[in-house]
Amino acid sequence: MNANPFELLKKSEKSKARLGVIHTAHGDVTTPVFMPVGTAATVKGLTSRDIRELDAEIILANTYHLYLRPGTKLIAEAGGVQKFMSWNLPMLTDSGGFQVWSLKQFRKITEDGVQFKSLLDGSRHLFTPASVMNAQREIGADIIMAFDECTPYPSTVEEAEKSLALTLKWTREAKEWLEANPPIHGYPQYFFGIVQGGMHKELRQKSIEALKEIAPDGYAMGGLSVGEPVETMYDIADFCTNLLPEDRARYVMGVGTPWNLLELVKRGVDMCDCILPAKNAQDGLVYTHQGVLRYKGAKFAHQHDLPLDSNCDCYCCRNYSRAYLRHLFKEKEPLGWTLAAIHNLHFYIHLMKDVKAHIAADTFEEWAEEQVKTLQGNAG
RNA sequence: GUGGAUGUAGCUCAAUUGGUUAGAGUCCCAGAUUGUGAUUCUGGAUGUUGCCGGUUCGAGUCCGGUCAUCCACC
Numbered sequence: 405m406n407a408n409p410f411e412l413l414k415k416s417e418k419s420k421a422r423l424g425v426i427h428t429a430h431g432d433v434t435t436p437v438f439m440p441v442g443t444a445a446t447v448k449g450l451t452s453r454d455i456r457e458l459d460a461e462i463i464l465a466n467t468y469h470l471y472l473r474p475g476t477k478l479i480a481e482a483g484g485v486q487k488f489m490s491w492n493l494p495m496l497t498d499s500g501g502f503q504v505w506s507l508k509q510f511r512k513i514t515e516d517g518v519q520f521k522s523l524l525d526g527s528r529h530l531f532t533p534a535s536v537m538n539a540q541r542e543i544g545a546d547i548i549m550a551f552d553e554c555t556p557y558p559s560t561v562e563e564a565e566k567s568l569a570l571t572l573k574w575t576r577e578a579k580e581w582l583e584a585n586p587p588i589h590g591y592p593q594y595f596f597g598i599v600q601g602g603m604h605k606e607l608r609q610k611s612i613e614a615l616k617e618i619a620p621d622g623y624a625m626g627g628l629s630v631g632e633p634v635e636t637m638y639d640i641a642d643f644c645t646n647l648l649p650e651d652r653a654r655y656v657m658g659v660g661t662p663w664n665l666l667e668l669v670k671r672g673v674d675m676c677d678c679i680l681p682a683k684n685a686q687d688g689l690v691y692t693h694q695g696v697l698r699y700k701g702a703k704f705a706h707q708h709d710l711p712l713d714s715n716c717d718c719y720c721c722r723n724y725s726r727a728y729l730r731h732l733f734k735e736k737e738p739l740g741w742t743l744a745a746i747h748n749l750h751f752y753i754h755l756m757k758d759v760k761a762h763i764a765a766d767t768f769e770e771w772a773e774e775q776v777k778t779l780q781g782n783a784g
Numbered sequence: 785g786u787g788g789a790u791g792u793a794g795c796u797c798a799a800u801u802g803g804u805u806a807g808a809g810u811c812c813c814a815g816a817u818u819g820u821g822a823u824u825c826u827g828g829a830u831g832u833u834g835c836c837g838g839u840u841c842g843a844g845u846c847c848g849g850u851c852a853u854c855c856a857c858c
Contacts, residue, residue, distance in 0.1 A: 441819080441820070443820055444820090448820085464819080466819080466820080469820085498819045499819085500819095501819080502819045503819085503820090503821085505819095506820095506821070507821070510821095523821060523822090549819080552819095554819075598819090624819080626819065627819095628818090628819095629818045629819090630818085637818095655819090656819090657818095657819035658818055658819035659818055659819085660818050661818075664818075677818095677819065678818050678819085679817090679818070679819085679820045680817075680818050682820080683817065683818085683820065683824085684817075684818095686823085686824080687816090687817075687824070687825090689817090698814090698815095701812090701813080702811085702812065702813090734811095736823060738823080741823085
């Protein structure tokens with residue numbers, strides 16, 4: 405077993421940007437791609453029809469959250485997460501390594517795995533590479549992630565090296581378990597390893613060399629955007645893609661802003677996911693073609709004829725005004741989060757469509773440079 | 785017309801028996817958020833205490849007058 409779902413279609417001449425396809429049992433994913441986050445088997449506030457209308461090609465769910473509730477066995481019983489949530493396109497599950505990492509006070513890490521207390525009811529649980537792989541088998545996503553330890557920032561070389569060793573050990577154990585336990589839902593699940601090593605390049609290199617021996621089906625870069633300067637984040641991603649096999653998908657986990665995505669694509673990244681568009685929508689911030697717009701201010705109360713983004717054809721912008729969105733925000737009406745999230749996710753996904761078109765037309769680099777400036781600006 | 789009640793930030797209200805620089809929520813403004821720890825978080829601005837006068841070392845607090853609003857009764 406050494407399946408590769410990724411097909412490289414084109415490389416830009418002027419940067420490391422590339423076009424590709426990830427083939428899965430639930431359909432193809434064209435890259436570069438942004439994956440909306442649907443932690444608890446729901447992209448918060450959106451129906452699967454909404455998500456499809458965003459032209460999302462793949463979404464992400466979280467093993468840790470689904471394990472705690474409703475339980476992965478229950479999802480297996482439903483026939484897998486896609487059937488459970490009525491989403492028949494590709495899915496990816498994160499392993500829960502990041503969640504365990506962010507629950508610092510409630511967990512204990514050992515060589516074997518992580519003991520933690522549920523935030524829901526205080527019950528004790530143990531995650532091991534095998535148990536997490538089993539949970540992901542039950543959930544049934546098309547792409548499943550290694551169980552890793554996200555290295556904190558800042559960390560010394562010694563700390564990062566120790567953390568990396570643990571991630572590598574767990575990744576080997578996960579791979580072994582998967583080889584002994586085939587998928588249970590009747591279609592393949594591709595296994596992605598996670599590059600760690602903190603901001604230390606020699607460790608990132610070591611991580612990649614070791615991962616190549618384990619031979620996962622794709623490669624993710626973890627431990628980024630955890631507090632380091634953006635330039636460092638770009639630099640580490642750039643360093644990693646130089647060393648990663650060209651014929652495999654590269655996924656930067658948990659990043660980022662629209663301009664972050666453009667910078668990462670330029671550095672040879674194929675996949676990204678981030679809660680930011682959904683979270684920011686909820687907090688009154690949307691991304692537009694003119695820049696960032698905080699739509700909660702009083703000055704928007706009377707803008708009846710303007711949508712959030714005049715150059716956007718998402719469901720929200722086609723039908724609702726800034727005045728209405730601001731009203732919903734002030735009222736804390738769930739519909740406001742839904743509409744703003746629809747806009748933001750649509751913005752991200754269509755930005756990536758533009759990215760693909762420009763790579764195809766050999767105009768990506770100039771276009772992206774322009775966009776990075778505009779998108780970061782203030783739109784209102 | 786008579787009697788009573790109430791006037792404090794844009795709004796709703798606090799402020800021991802008179803005692804430092806009149807507070808809080810909301811609203812307003814500006815930020816933050818990056819493999820979701822929840823319907824987040826952080827910072828900032830705002831007052832002739834209705835008005836005039838008096839008592840007092842000291843008044844949002846007490847007294848007189850006046851204006852406004854509300855209630856009751858003629």
